[in-house]
Amino acid sequence: MFAAIVPTPFGALGIRTGGAVVTELVYLPASYGEKAPVDPIAEQAAFQVEHYCRDPDFAFDLPLAQLGSPFQRKVWDAISAIPRGEVRTYGEVAKFVGSMPRAVGQACGANYFPLVIPCHRVTGAQGLGGFAGSDDRNGFTLDVKRWLLAHEGHREYAWQQTTLL
Numbered sequence: 001m002f003a004a005i006v007p008t009p010f011g012a013l014g015i016r017t018g019g020a021v022v023t024e025l026v027y028l029p030a031s032y033g034e035k036a037p038v039d040p041i042a043e044q045a046a047f048q049v050e051h052y053c054r055d056p057d058f059a060f061d062l063p064l065a066q067l068g069s070p071f072q073r074k075v076w077d078a079i080s081a082i083p084r085g086e087v088r089t090y091g092e093v094a095k096f097v098g099s100m101p102r103a104v105g106q107a108c109g110a111n112y113f114p115l116v117i118p119c120h121r122v123t124g125a126q127g128l129g130g131f132a133g134s135d136d137r138n139g140f141t142l143d144v145k146r147w148l149l150a151h152e153g154h155r156e157y158a159w160q161q162t163t164l165l
Contacts, residue, residue, distance in 0.1 A: 006046045071107065079122060084153065
């Protein structure tokens with residue numbers, strides 16, 4: 001199922017590969033055990049994920065599968081341009097790409113490459129918003145989002161990072 005599973009401070013990250021590209025990154029609970037990379041692309045992805053977890057300024061450079069609709073890729077490009085330590089609301093991204101906030105949220109939820117395409121940097125107008133298809137305030141994925149934002153220096157979530165480690 002996964003070409004590698006990398007332990008992280010927020011749980012684990014499953015890496016799927018196909019041929020010479022990463023096909024998906026999946027947030028997993030810490031209960032998933034580590035799995036050594038089974039191919040060079042998974043090894044490269046695992047190394048880069050580990051590096052990002054140590055250094056939030058690390059820039060990913062992975063070969064990614066060309067997935068998603070043209071609209072999703074447009075949203076993902078806009079999200080990728082959000083600087084580390086900053087967030088944009090679904091509405092702000094929607095205005096930028098000429099769409100509606102709900103459509104942006106759906107594109108975020110369909111992101112195959114979290115961390116690389118940092119959809120955690122997109123929040124609701126009144127707070128954190130959903131993440132990875134979940135809006136459960138106490139859910140695992142929102143804890144991941146809080147950790148990632150704090151790791152990247154977003155001040156509003158920095159206090160929460162210490163409770164998640």
